[in-house]
Amino acid sequence: MSKVIMQVKNITKKFSANNRFLTACDNIHLNINAGETVGIVGESGCGKSTLAKMIMNIYKPTSGEIIYHNQDITKLKGEDLRQNYRHIQMVFQDPISAFNPKMKIGNIICEPLLNFKSIKKSQMKEKAKELLRLVELPEDFIDRYPHNLSGGQRQRVAIDRALALEPKIIVCDEATSALDVSVQAKIIELLVKLQREKNITYIFICHDLALVSLFSHRIAVMYLGNIVEKIDGDKLIKAKHPYTKALLKAVFSLNNEQNKNIETLSGDIPSPLDLPKGCPFQNRCKYCKDICKQEKPKLKEISVNHHVACHLF
Ligand code: SF4
Numbered sequence: 001m002s003k004v005i006m007q008v009k010n011i012t013k014k015f016s017a018n019n020r021f022l023t024a025c026d027n028i029h030l031n032i033n034a035g036e037t038v039g040i041v042g043e044s045g046c047g048k049s050t051l052a053k054m055i056m057n058i059y060k061p062t063s064g065e066i067i068y069h070n071q072d073i074t075k076l077k078g079e080d081l082r083q084n085y086r087h088i089q090m091v092f093q094d095p096i097s098a099f100n101p102k103m104k105i106g107n108i109i110c111e112p113l114l115n116f117k118s119i120k121k122s123q124m125k126e127k128a129k130e131l132l133r134l135v136e137l138p139e140d141f142i143d144r145y146p147h148n149l150s151g152g153q154r155q156r157v158a159i160d161r162a163l164a165l166e167p168k169i170i171v172c173d174e175a176t177s178a179l180d181v182s183v184q185a186k187i188i189e190l191l192v193k194l195q196r197e198k199n200i201t202y203i204f205i206c207h208d209l210a211l212v213s214l215f216s217h218r219i220a221v222m223y224l225g226n227i228v229e230k231i232d233g234d235k236l237i238k239a240k241h242p243y244t245k246a247l248l249k250a251v252f253s254l255n256n257e258q259n260k261n262i263e264t265l266s267g268d269i270p271s272p273l274d275l276p277k278g279c280p281f282q283n284r285c286k287y288c289k290d291i292c293k294q295e296k297p298k299l300k301e302i303s304v305n306h307h308v309a310c311h312l313f
Pocket of ligand 1: 241242243279280281282283285286287288289292297309310311312
């Protein structure tokens with residue numbers, strides 16, 4: 001059995017807005033195993049990026065803990081917090097905004113190593129070439145600038161920069177969403193190859209359920225700040241929660257029959273400032289019954305490694 005590398009324990013994040021509270025994440029619980037990919041999916045505003053930012057210590061949670069190496073990393077400060085970034089790195093959707101446009105690629109990928117004094121300036125050129133080979137980019141890219149590269153090449157540089165410190169966990173926040181489909185596939189292939197070689201753990205945040213299901217070992221589906229279903233990636237077809245099933249029905253496929261209607265979700269997403277009592281999915285769910293409006297369903301294990309938050313189960 002794989003070893004748990006990180007425990008997200010009952011994490012809640014509330015933001016204050018005009019004397020009210022917006023609940024971005026509500027009591028999230030997730031164990032992440034070493035060397036696996038956990039896909040976190042859901043529509044925009046479901047809280048998945050807020051969760052990623054709490055794992056990265058960009059946001060502090062309102063309550064709960066994130067345990068890594070036997071300590072709650074949400075409480076880290078100063079040098080301890082800085083050292084924690086060695087272990088947990090992030091790749092963003094838009095690398096161009098994360099890069100200094102005046103820096104050459106070699107400097108961009110070696111900057112974290114210099115900051116942590118892991119290499120000397122004199123070693124930078126050789127290390128940059130080694131890192132570029134790792135992400136299958138030509139060595140002469142060290143002297144290029146970000147604007148000289150294509151979107152896919154820039155994302156490889158972003159992955160390379162994240163890899164430089166040899167982290168144990170990489171959080172990918174919509175890391176392939178801005179790329180063409182063919183480039184997206186190549187980046188995913190690269191991530192999978194690197195995972196096999198280095199036993200990296202990925203937390204892959206994405207709105208595209210079809211993409212996530214291709215390579216995630218486990219998937220957590222989020223709706224309005226809640227995890228509503230957790231399931232093994234290869235069992236996604238057996239998903240039970242009405243929201244996950246609706247997402248699956250909305251996936252386009254080359255095999256779709258031309259005359260078949262694509263089912264879409266009806267009803268509006270409630271405002272996170274004014275969440276209904278009971279199940280957060282109630283006003284869009286065709287199975288909604290009285291209890292759904294009174295009691296919020298708890299996430300229950302209905303079969304091995306399969307958890308659902310729904311009164312139908
Ligand atoms: Fe639908 Fe009720 Fe299940 Fe919520 S708890 S998803 S409203 S059936």
